[in-house]
Amino acid sequence: MSNHLKEFEQYRTRMNARIAEIDHLGIKRFLNLDSSAYREGVLDAKTKEMLGLVASMVLRCNDCIDYHILQCADAGCSDEELYECFNIALLVGGSIVIPHLRHAVESLDLSRQRGTQNV
Amino acid sequence: MSNHLKEFEQYRTRMNARIAEIDHLGIKRFLNLDSSAYREGVLDAKTKEMLGLVASMVLRCNDCIDYHILQCADAGCSDEELYECFNIALLVGGSIVIPHLRHAVESLDLSRQRGTQNV
Amino acid sequence: MSNHLKEFEQYRTRMNARIAEIDHLGIKRFLNLDSSAYREGVLDAKTKEMLGLVASMVLRCNDCIDYHILQCADAGCSDEELYECFNIALLVGGSIVIPHLRHAVESLDLSRQRGTQNV
Amino acid sequence: MSNHLKEFEQYRTRMNARIAEIDHLGIKRFLNLDSSAYREGVLDAKTKEMLGLVASMVLRCNDCIDYHILQCADAGCSDEELYECFNIALLVGGSIVIPHLRHAVESLDLSRQRGTQNV
Amino acid sequence: MSNHLKEFEQYRTRMNARIAEIDHLGIKRFLNLDSSAYREGVLDAKTKEMLGLVASMVLRCNDCIDYHILQCADAGCSDEELYECFNIALLVGGSIVIPHLRHAVESLDLSRQRGTQNV
Amino acid sequence: MSNHLKEFEQYRTRMNARIAEIDHLGIKRFLNLDSSAYREGVLDAKTKEMLGLVASMVLRCNDCIDYHILQCADAGCSDEELYECFNIALLVGGSIVIPHLRHAVESLDLSRQRGTQNV
Numbered sequence: 028m029s030n031h032l033k034e035f036e037q038y039r040t041r042m043n044a045r046i047a048e049i050d051h052l053g054i055k056r057f058l059n060l061d062s063s064a065y066r067e068g069v070l071d072a073k074t075k076e077m078l079g080l081v082a083s084m085v086l087r088c089n090d091c092i093d094y095h096i097l098q099c100a101d102a103g104c105s106d107e108e109l110y111e112c113f114n115i116a117l118l119v120g121g122s123i124v125i126p127h128l129r130h131a132v133e134s135l136d137l138s139r140q141r142g143t144q145n146v
Numbered sequence: 147m148s149n150h151l152k153e154f155e156q157y158r159t160r161m162n163a164r165i166a167e168i169d170h171l172g173i174k175r176f177l178n179l180d181s182s183a184y185r186e187g188v189l190d191a192k193t194k195e196m197l198g199l200v201a202s203m204v205l206r207c208n209d210c211i212d213y214h215i216l217q218c219a220d221a222g223c224s225d226e227e228l229y230e231c232f233n234i235a236l237l238v239g240g241s242i243v244i245p246h247l248r249h250a251v252e253s254l255d256l257s258r259q260r261g262t263q264n265v
Numbered sequence: 266m267s268n269h270l271k272e273f274e275q276y277r278t279r280m281n282a283r284i285a286e287i288d289h290l291g292i293k294r295f296l297n298l299d300s301s302a303y304r305e306g307v308l309d310a311k312t313k314e315m316l317g318l319v320a321s322m323v324l325r326c327n328d329c330i331d332y333h334i335l336q337c338a339d340a341g342c343s344d345e346e347l348y349e350c351f352n353i354a355l356l357v358g359g360s361i362v363i364p365h366l367r368h369a370v371e372s373l374d375l376s377r378q379r380g381t382q383n384v
Numbered sequence: 385m386s387n388h389l390k391e392f393e394q395y396r397t398r399m400n401a402r403i404a405e406i407d408h409l410g411i412k413r414f415l416n417l418d419s420s421a422y423r424e425g426v427l428d429a430k431t432k433e434m435l436g437l438v439a440s441m442v443l444r445c446n447d448c449i450d451y452h453i454l455q456c457a458d459a460g461c462s463d464e465e466l467y468e469c470f471n472i473a474l475l476v477g478g479s480i481v482i483p484h485l486r487h488a489v490e491s492l493d494l495s496r497q498r499g500t501q502n503v
Numbered sequence: 504m505s506n507h508l509k510e511f512e513q514y515r516t517r518m519n520a521r522i523a524e525i526d527h528l529g530i531k532r533f534l535n536l537d538s539s540a541y542r543e544g545v546l547d548a549k550t551k552e553m554l555g556l557v558a559s560m561v562l563r564c565n566d567c568i569d570y571h572i573l574q575c576a577d578a579g580c581s582d583e584e585l586y587e588c589f590n591i592a593l594l595v596g597g598s599i600v601i602p603h604l605r606h607a608v609e610s611l612d613l614s615r616q617r618g619t620q621n622v
Numbered sequence: 623m624s625n626h627l628k629e630f631e632q633y634r635t636r637m638n639a640r641i642a643e644i645d646h647l648g649i650k651r652f653l654n655l656d657s658s659a660y661r662e663g664v665l666d667a668k669t670k671e672m673l674g675l676v677a678s679m680v681l682r683c684n685d686c687i688d689y690h691i692l693q694c695a696d697a698g699c700s701d702e703e704l705y706e707c708f709n710i711a712l713l714v715g716g717s718i719v720i721p722h723l724r725h726a727v728e729s730l731d732l733s734r735q736r737g738t739q740n741v
Contacts, residue, residue, distance in 0.1 A: 042724035049727065053540050053709040060536065061717045064237045064529050069226040074193060075234060078200045082238040083718065085201045085361070087445070088682070090721035107188040114410040115194060118183045119201040121359025122418045123323070123440065126447035129399035132406065161367035168370065172352040172421050179413050180360045202361065204718070206564070207325070209364035233529040240716025241537045242559065242680070245566035248518035251525065280605035287608065291590040291659050298651050299598045302475045307464040312431060313472060316438045320476040321599065323439045326563070328602035345426040353432060356421045357439040442599070444683070471648040478597025479656045480561070480678065483685035486637035489644065540713045545702040550669060551710060557673045558680045558714040583664040591670060594659045595677040 031130075032137040035093045065098070073102040077112050080131075084116030087123065089130050096131060100138045109135055150249075151256040154212045184217070192221040196231050199250075203235030206242065208249050215250060219257045228254055269368075270375040273331045303336070311340040315350050318369075322354030325361065327368050334369060338376045347373055388487075389494040392450045422455065430459040434469050437488075441473030444480065446487050453488060457495045466492055507606075508613040511569045541574070549578040553588050556607075560592030563599065565606050572607060576614045585611055626725075627732040630688045660693070668697040672707050675726075679711030682718065684725050691726060695733045704730055 046054065065075045076098045083091035099109060113131055117124050165173065184194045195217045202210035218228060232250055236243050284292065303313045314336045321329035337347060351369055355362050403411065422432045433455040440448035456466060470488055474481050522530065541551045552574045559567035575585060589607055593600050641649065660670045671693045678686035694704060708726055712719050 039724070042728060045727055045731070046723065049705055051705045051709055053536065054705070054712060054723070056532075056536050057709075057712050057717075058720075060529065060532050061237055061720070064234055068230060069224070070196075070230045074196070075230070077189075077193070078197060078231065078234050079238065081197045081201050082204045082235065085359075086204055086238070086718045088718050088721060091718055105188070110406060110408045110411070111187060111189045111194070112197065114408055114414075115183055115197050116201065117359070117411060117414050118180055119198065119205070119360050121323075121355070121362065122357050122414075123443045123445050123448055124359065125415075125418070126445060128403065128411070129396070132402055133399060136402070158367070161371060164370055164374070165366065168348060170348045170352055172417065173348070173355060173366070175413075175417050176352075176355050176360075177363075179410065179417065180363070183410050204716075205361045207361050207364060210361055229525055229527045229530070233527055233533075236530060236533050236716070238717050240680075240712070240719065241533075241714050242562045242564050242567055243716065244534075244537070245564060247522065247530070248515070251521055252518060255521070277605070280609060283608055283612070284604065287586055289586045289590055291655065292586070292593060292604070294651075294655050295590075295593050295598075296601075298648065298655065299475055299601070302472055302648050306468060307462070308434075308468045312434070313468070315427075315431070316435060316469060316472050317476065319435045319439050320442045320473065324442055324476070324599045326599050326602060329599055343426070349425060349427045349432070350435065353421055353435050354439065356418055357436065357443070442597075467644060467646045467649070471646055471652075474597070474649060474652050476598050478561075478593070478600065479595050479652075480681045480683050480686055481597065482653075482656070483683060485641065485649070486634070489640055490637060493640070537713055540710055544706060545700070546672075546706045550672070551706070553665075553669070554673060554676045554707065554710050555714065557677050558711065561677045561681055562714070581664070587663060587665045587670070588673065591659055591673050592677065594656055595674065595681070 030137060032093055032097070032134050032141065035090055036097075039090070039094070073099070073104055076102045077104065077108070080109070081112050081116045081119075084113070084124055084127055084131060085120035087120070087127050089127060092127060092131050093134050096134045096138055100135075106135065106139075149256060151212055151216070151253050151260065154209055155216075158209070158213070192218070192223060195221045196223065196227070199228070200231050200235045200238075203232070203243055203246055203250060204239035206239070206246050208246060211246060211250050212253050215253045215257055219254075225254065225258075268375060270331055270335070270372050270379065273328055274335075277328070277332070311337070311342055314340045315342065315346070318347070319350050319354045319357075322351070322362055322365055322369060323358035325358070325365050327365060330365060330369050331372050334372045334376055338373075344373065344377075387494060389450055389454075389491050389498065392447055393454075396447070396451070430456070430461055433459050434461065434465070437466070438469050438473045438476075441470070441481055441484055441488060442477035444477070444484050446484060449484060449488050450491050453491045453495055457492075463492065463496075506613060508569055508573070508610050508617065511566055512573075515566070515570070549575070549580060552578045553580065553584070556585070557588050557592045557595075560589070560600055560603055560607060561596035563596070563603050565603060568603060568607050569610050572610045572614055576611075582611065582615075625732060627688055627692070627729050627736065630685055631692075634685070634689070668694070668699055671697050672699065672703070675704070676707050676711045676714075679708070679719055679722055679726060680715035682715070682722050684722060687722060687726050688729050691729045691733055695730075701730065701734075 065072060065079060076095055080095035080099055083095050113128055117128055184198060195214055199214035199218055202214050232247055236247055303310060303317060314333055318333035318337055321333050351366055355366055422436060433452055437452035437456055440452050470485055474485055541548060541555060552571055556571035556575055559571050589604055593604055660674060671690055675690035675694055678690050708723055712723055
């Protein structure tokens, strides 16, 4: 089984470094603003990451789904909580979301394996 | 100031009744499935409504935003919690969401006034 | 009850005339190509209009929905056939389509009343 | 030439089995509702699959396109009928659909080869 | 003829003031970042506004279209240049953009009248 | 490093030839209309290609991004001008565009290498 999650993380790291090199002020500020939006505040980080995950699923972006699944796992979301997120995304976004549901379930499984390998 | 929230609720009630009359099995089942997705479960109803709200904002549907703001208000979300949701939706969805941010802020204000009038 | 279908048709007629005045070759060719796509061919006009209707519903454009409902009615679609289209659009597009389902049901009802008034 | 259609079917089968294991009531009900929407009814299965195909194309989901092309082929759609569907999807959805038109044409060709291999 | 452009500007002014009152740091930073993106830089302001206009049209947001048409007019775009933008948006986004083309043409006409009234 | 830009160009060439074979009048006319929209006119070809690029980024289509980056490079856009386009697309489309920003930056780098190899 190919590990799309690991490939995504490597590509993300490499290209984020390249984008940092470009050093465009507007892009840098946007990326900083994006990171800070998910920090613990009036809502806790776990809730915010689930909001980011559902938004990514209904907008149907696999890379964004992978990113938020990893963040949700790190923030302590259980599988059952994430299945609830998947269900809401499926209902809001419709059957066009099904391929992304498959991707999300695979990414969640891979993220749990990664977690175990890290021990 | 016109009250778009009240107009939305009246239109929604009238047309939902008309859709019930049509009595299409698939449509009825979808609408039932939709209602049940937001019921308290592994995630509480408040979290689920915020997920629905952010999904509605990034997909840019004012009627869906109005529906979930009313549900969020009923589920006990504070203004500050909803502003956090607005912020995440704005970042994920970009400046194209700004007109819906305006709408959401107005609807939230109207929903609080409605709450007071109900006392 | 306001008649949004009549307003749409009047606005459409007025603005199409204004667009014709502008006389931009690319825009004119696009609009001609669009009209010809729905003409009877390997698929009959009725099937093509239903394809246009479902596409308009999942892309969530009320004016496009109104246009194709009027075309579907003219092409001889029954209410029951259009409810099947609504159901497929709802499933593919998800609950975010619900406000457009309400709109489509209202427009279909209005289009039938219009039909009767024409007798 | 890689056969993306075969890869899609294998991935789809594997992940649908995994989603069944998860056994989330809402997700299961949604998937059942989705299957039943395309069954012969007031509209025949062939028309319904073409509706699903055009919806998938304008929403620009390659996996959904592959699924509906296979279903359309099984339901007896001719190449010429499917080209008409592609044309309507292209016009409604615009040039942003062109990469998905390429994908759909390739998938249709592959589905016809697959059909021959099955004899 | 109702003037939707004037209504948009009044609503925008009123709600932007209300959003400023809310004083959410993330939202404020996003709105500042948005304004600064269109300032003269490597590309001139006129080109940037046309980029914003076409993006708004393919994403099918009438309020965003109105905003960028006013900005394009202020930046010195001619009608003919804007018709070229409309044409590209129509081709990229497809016939689903047609209702927004009508809106854009009307807004452009209204923006020119407004210009004359200001003398 | 795999060269996705070269793969895209080969696939595009092969499938465009196959689409030409199909010889569907509507599809052919659409593709001709699409090519002619970007030709020098009231706006120069460079500006038009940047409009196409930003539209492709906010609609989040990697193949379309690759196509317009190659066209922008041929039309003489500098890296700095394209970074400005990326920035506007990111702001309008939001963080869901970030994976496509990564793709665009990689494609731009690859297009510059290709250019050098052609000498």
